[in-house]
Amino acid sequence: MSSKFTVSDYREGLLRGNVALLSRAITLIESTRREDKEKAAELIDSILPYSGQSVRVGITGVPGVGKSTFIEAFGMHLLRQQKKLAVLAIDPSSSISKGSILGDKTRMEQLSVQKNAFIRPSASSGSLGGVTYKTYETILLCEAAGFDTILVETVGVGQSETEVSHICDFFLLLMLAGAGDELQGIKRGIMELADGVVITKADGSNSEKAKAARSEYARALHFLPGTASGWMPEVLTCSAYEGTGIEAVADLIGKYCRHQESNGFFREKRVQQNVQAFQRLLQEELRNRLLSRPGFREKVRETEAAIAGGRISPYTALQQLLDA
Amino acid sequence: MSSKFTVSDYREGLLRGNVALLSRAITLIESTRREDKEKAAELIDSILPYSGQSVRVGITGVPGVGKSTFIEAFGMHLLRQQKKLAVLAIDPSSSISKGSILGDKTRMEQLSVQKNAFIRPSASSGSLGGVTYKTYETILLCEAAGFDTILVETVGVGQSETEVSHICDFFLLLMLAGAGDELQGIKRGIMELADGVVITKADGSNSEKAKAARSEYARALHFLPGTASGWMPEVLTCSAYEGTGIEAVADLIGKYCRHQESNGFFREKRVQQNVQAFQRLLQEELRNRLLSRPGFREKVRETEAAIAGGRISPYTALQQLLDA
Numbered sequence: 001m002s003s004k005f006t007v008s009d010y011r012e013g014l015l016r017g018n019v020a021l022l023s024r025a026i027t028l029i030e031s032t033r034r035e036d037k038e039k040a041a042e043l044i045d046s047i048l049p050y051s052g053q054s055v056r057v058g059i060t061g062v063p064g065v066g067k068s069t070f071i072e073a074f075g076m077h078l079l080r081q082q083k084k085l086a087v088l089a090i091d092p093s094s095s096i097s098k099g100s101i102l103g104d105k106t107r108m109e110q111l112s113v114q115k116n117a118f119i120r121p122s123a124s125s126g127s128l129g130g131v132t133y134k135t136y137e138t139i140l141l142c143e144a145a146g147f148d149t150i151l152v153e154t155v156g157v158g159q160s161e162t163e164v165s166h167i168c169d170f171f172l173l174l175m176l177a178g179a180g181d182e183l184q185g186i187k188r189g190i191m192e193l194a195d196g197v198v199i200t201k202a203d204g205s206n207s208e209k210a211k212a213a214r215s216e217y218a219r220a221l222h223f224l225p226g227t228a229s230g231w232m233p234e235v236l237t238c239s240a241y242e243g244t245g246i247e248a249v250a251d252l253i254g255k256y257c258r259h260q261e262s263n264g265f266f267r268e269k270r271v272q273q274n275v276q277a278f279q280r281l282l283q284e285e286l287r288n289r290l291l292s293r294p295g296f297r298e299k300v301r302e303t304e305a306a307i308a309g310g311r312i313s314p315y316t317a318l319q320q321l322l323d324a
Numbered sequence: 325m326s327s328k329f330t331v332s333d334y335r336e337g338l339l340r341g342n343v344a345l346l347s348r349a350i351t352l353i354e355s356t357r358r359e360d361k362e363k364a365a366e367l368i369d370s371i372l373p374y375s376g377q378s379v380r381v382g383i384t385g386v387p388g389v390g391k392s393t394f395i396e397a398f399g400m401h402l403l404r405q406q407k408k409l410a411v412l413a414i415d416p417s418s419s420i421s422k423g424s425i426l427g428d429k430t431r432m433e434q435l436s437v438q439k440n441a442f443i444r445p446s447a448s449s450g451s452l453g454g455v456t457y458k459t460y461e462t463i464l465l466c467e468a469a470g471f472d473t474i475l476v477e478t479v480g481v482g483q484s485e486t487e488v489s490h491i492c493d494f495f496l497l498l499m500l501a502g503a504g505d506e507l508q509g510i511k512r513g514i515m516e517l518a519d520g521v522v523i524t525k526a527d528g529s530n531s532e533k534a535k536a537a538r539s540e541y542a543r544a545l546h547f548l549p550g551t552a553s554g555w556m557p558e559v560l561t562c563s564a565y566e567g568t569g570i571e572a573v574a575d576l577i578g579k580y581c582r583h584q585e586s587n588g589f590f591r592e593k594r595v596q597q598n599v600q601a602f603q604r605l606l607q608e609e610l611r612n613r614l615l616s617r618p619g620f621r622e623k624v625r626e627t628e629a630a631i632a633g634g635r636i637s638p639y640t641a642l643q644q645l646l647d648a
Contacts, residue, residue, distance in 0.1 A: 041637075044637050045637060048635075048636070048637055049634075133639070137637075140637075189513060189516050191516070191548050192513050192516055219543065219547075220544035220545075220546075221544075223541055224548075271631075274634075274637075275631050275638075278628065278638035278641050281638055282614075282642055282645070283610075283611070285642060286610040287606075287607070287610065303602070307595075307598045307599050308595045308599055310373075311372075312372070313369055313372055314457075314599075315365055315368065318602060318605045318606055318609060319365065
């Protein structure tokens with residue numbers, strides 16, 4: 001039971017880099033039990049001053065792009081650079097019985113047995129926003145425990161890509177070579193979130209195709225507006241299988257961090273993320289309070305159906321709901 | 325005073341296409357007075373069944389791209405096609421004293437005196453979301469009055485571009501030729517909202533540059549993921565000054581409408597927009613109720629400052645706020 005440890009126990013264990021206690025601490029913050037929630041909040045506040053010293057990289061891509069293979073190769077490279085690496089995931093479809101996208105550690109066999117690597121499956125259950133927030137708190141715990149590089153994997157469908165951009169410094173998009181079908185799996189808006197794009201599986205007979213795709217995407221990105229910070233996203237190719245292009249990805253992220261630190265944007269982005277996280281939590285709380293009133297959930301559903309049917313205007317619908 | 329007309333007066337006037345009453349009706353819905361708000365809501369509900377039969381086109385671009393000149397030329401073309409045209413605007417910086425981006429009708433001299441054209445400045449004051457919602461209601465009133473094409477102009481900075489995409493069927497982005505500086509004025513995410521892009525000022529010595537830009541943007545858009553509906557955005561050039569390329573823009577919008585009607589997406593998009601408008605109104609109402617409690621606005625500001633300073637986690641900040 002996680003409850004036998006006090007907040008002090010967790011905190012001291014984390015600060016000493018005790019990975020077993022880190023695991024238990026994450027289990028604590030994922031718990032939905034009331035007494036665990038209070039303890040978890042206390043723990044997060046106590047380690048907050050010790051968090052923040054890592055680079056947080058979100059990694060997304062459609063199923064089949066080779067995320068696990070990439071993360072394994074990339075992770076091993078980072079470890080060789082003396083990094084302490086945590087690999088997390090946002091997978092709202094995860095459940096305790098089904099296992100998450102990182103539930104099966106044999107997907108990253110080599111990485112999972114490395115001393116300085118910590119791999120944790122996605123939090124399960126709850127809303128997508130809830131899972132994202134718990135992942136954010138997990139990042140804080142990992143940082144307090146001394147991990148300096150955090151990878152957050154997400155599946156490239158649904159809304160989870162946007163979510164991961166709320167808690168990461170660098171957004172890495174993995175893509176397959178070739179336009180057409182492969183692009184259909186990616187939602188609009190994701191390309192513009194990316195700080196870096198990597199065309200995977202650039203080996204063998206796919207080499208030329210990957211090079212051509214890289215060139216075209218680089219050109220396309222050049223014609224998209226620049227980012228608010230002035231950072232120009234780059235497009236790379238890699239082959240996790242052959243081990244090529246992996247170092248270039250690490251170099252790109254390093255270049256990004258130096259760029260964003262010199263213009264103050266690195267810190268500014270985290271500040272914005274935290275304030276927006278608070279605003280989202282507030283919004284969700286207010287909404288939950290309304291929906292928890294007897295019959296309200298049904299009323300909202302009926303109201304939305306009436307709006308969808310063109311029978312009532314959004315404003316009038318709101319007035320009717322509030323009168324109830 | 326708008327209050328001397330009853331809801332019936334407004335409604336009957338609108339359905340008869342009375343433009344003077346349309347203007348007064350819009351003034352009524354923009355009013356912040358309580359009795360006006362009730363009347364306005366009643367009016368909107370009464371004409372709701374008569375709304376919807378238009379194509380709503382949002383037009384955005386950075387200052388200097390030639391929006392007014394384009395809208396004048398495009399508007400005159402639509403009138404020659406026997407359309408009944410309303411030209412609206414979203415400009416949250418507008419105020420009764422400053423005048424909005426459409427305040428000075430001499431910007432569209434020719435159009436403003438046409439019988440079948442109705443030009444209205446942006447609603448002023450209130451939040452951006454509030455201005456957007458009033459613009460949506462204005463669209464409904466214009467449609468009830470028989471206007472079959474609605475153009476909603478917005479300035480391409482701030483958040484208003486995203487807002488206009490919430491109330492329009494087709495999102496038209498005007499751009500200048502040449503990468504570099506011109507692109508810096510456009511925020512990321514806007515290119516991916518566009519259903520069509522027009523490179524303006526494609527005349528004289530700028531012709532070749534415009535053609536080259538068109539080709540590059542078309543290529544870049546091709547490498548962005550497709551839209552949810554399967555529509556592939558197109559890039560055109562035009563010269564409002566020479567009158568070239570204007571018809572092609574109208575044809576593109578027509579093509580879009582036929583495409584979206586055949587796959588059901590035209591209606592589906594409007595349904596989603598209406599439901600989301602309701603959700604946003606609900607969210608804003610809940611937030612306003614919280615902030616209107618004595619001292620809460622200040623408390624939220626302090627809380628956000630503490631989060632920004634890294635002194636407190638978003639979750640704990642929320643708990644503290646709710647305890648108060």
